[in-house]
Amino acid sequence: MSGTPKHSFGGPWTEIKLDAISDYLNFYQNALKNQNFVTWYIDAFAGTGERHARVLTGGLFEAAPIEEVDEVLAGSARRALAVTPHFSHYWFSEQRPTRVKVLQGLGAEYDRHVIVRSGDANDELCKLFNNPPWVGHRDQGRQRAVVFLDPYGMSVGFATLEMLAGTKRVDVWYLFPRKAVIQQLANEASGLDDDKRSSLTRIFGCSDWEKRFYRAQPKQGELFGSDDTVNATRTASGNEIALFARERFGQIFAYVSEPIPLLVNGREFFELYCFSNNKPAIPLIKRGVDFVVKKYTPASRRRSDP
Ligand SMILES: C[S@@+](CC[C@H](N)C(=O)[O-])C[C@H]1O[C@@H](n2cnc3c(N)ncnc32)[C@H](O)[C@@H]1O
Numbered sequence: 001m002s003g004t005p006k007h008s009f010g011g012p013w014t015e016i017k018l019d020a021i022s023d024y025l026n027f028y029q030n031a032l033k034n035q036n037f038v039t040w041y042i043d044a045f046a047g048t049g050e051r052h053a054r055v056l057t058g059g060l061f062e063a064a065p066i067e068e069v070d071e072v073l074a075g076s077a078r079r080a081l082a083v084t085p086h087f088s089h090y091w092f093s094e095q096r097p098t099r100v101k102v103l104q105g106l107g108a109e110y111d112r113h114v115i116v117r118s119g120d121a122n123d124e125l126c127k128l129f130n131n132p133p134w135v136g137h138r139d140q141g142r143q144r145a146v147v148f149l150d151p152y153g154m155s156v157g158f159a160t161l162e163m164l165a166g167t168k169r170v171d172v173w174y175l176f177p178r179k180a181v182i183q184q185l186a187n188e189a190s191g192l193d194d195d196k197r198s199s200l201t202r203i204f205g206c207s208d209w210e211k212r213f214y215r216a217q218p219k220q221g222e223l224f225g226s227d228d229t230v231n232a233t234r235t236a237s238g239n240e241i242a243l244f245a246r247e248r249f250g251q252i253f254a255y256v257s258e259p260i261p262l263l264v265n266g267r268e269f270f271e272l273y274c275f276s277n278n279k280p281a282i283p284l285i286k287r288g289v290d291f292v293v294k295k296y297t298p299a300s301r302r303r304s305d306p
Contacts, residue, residue, distance in 0.1 A: 121149070189231070
């Protein structure tokens with residue numbers, strides 16, 4: 001694990017996110033082990049497979065002084081490669097060439113079938129699911145996948161979620177960037193520039209959000225003014241905005257889990273969701289996801305930084 005480019009990200013919430021995904025992958029592989037499926041682990045924002053973090057060590061029980069040290073922890077790719085029974089295929093995509101190189105070494109290290117794609121996650125996922133064996137292949141009906149979407153920000157287009165829902169054979173874990181979305185929504189509609197509008201329309205997959213979140217209000221002191229004194233103000237709260245996103249997911253996936261809230265400095269930054277459109281499997285998926293959500297939601301609230 002040494003000698004690879006340093007990829008530092010996250011905090012205590014990251015371990016909760018990765019623990020939750022690992023538990024689900026274990027559940028999934030064990031639930032499907034005696035069935036005739038070809039299983040894929042698909043990590044579209046794969047990083048390097050490692051995470052460099054500052055962690056506290058020492059203290060009373062270790063009889064050592066408390067200090068902050070650099071530690072290398074397993075990221076999502078390595079955690080997935082360690083799951084038993086193994087997936088039939090591991091598919092990683094990543095935008096940064098230096099990280100792609102590291103991912104390319106993982107197949108040999110773990111002795112697994114690993115496919116690595118360099119490029120934008122949305123484009124690469126689209127290519128994967130529009131080609132054999134996912135379509136146009138005699139075994140296409142046997143393919144099953146868990147897809148993990150772990151972007152830093154608002155990089156997942158709603159069109160990508162729609163494409164994944166359309167496969168009807170994949171379970172999607174999505175780190176929805178709640179805080180980043182709310183930050184794009186200026187207090188006054190006049191503060192929404194073209195870039196903000198298009199990134200919000202891309203993530204929600206519609207332009208209705210503006211009608212839902214903003215109300216026209218007469219400017220103060222100009223109650224009886226003409227139309228041009230009317231300004232649209234954001235009236236939707238953070239929870240209402242998050243609820244709108246959840247509604248949108250429910251319009252394309254038959255199953256949308258309760259999200260696990262991931263907190264940074266006591267504030268909700270991300271929401272970790274599981275979606276699926278694999279209707280016959282929903283009771284089973286729900287069983288695995290409910291277990292994971294119940295296990296990690298309290299931990300997530302407790303371990304929020306002060
Ligand atoms: C939060 S990190 C992923 C961490 C990883 N899941 C782990 O646990 O080790 C996000 C990664 O996505 C990559 N990335 C950012 N935008 C991307 C895009 N549009 N397509 C593919 N990869 C992207 C970044 O370079 C970064 O390595």
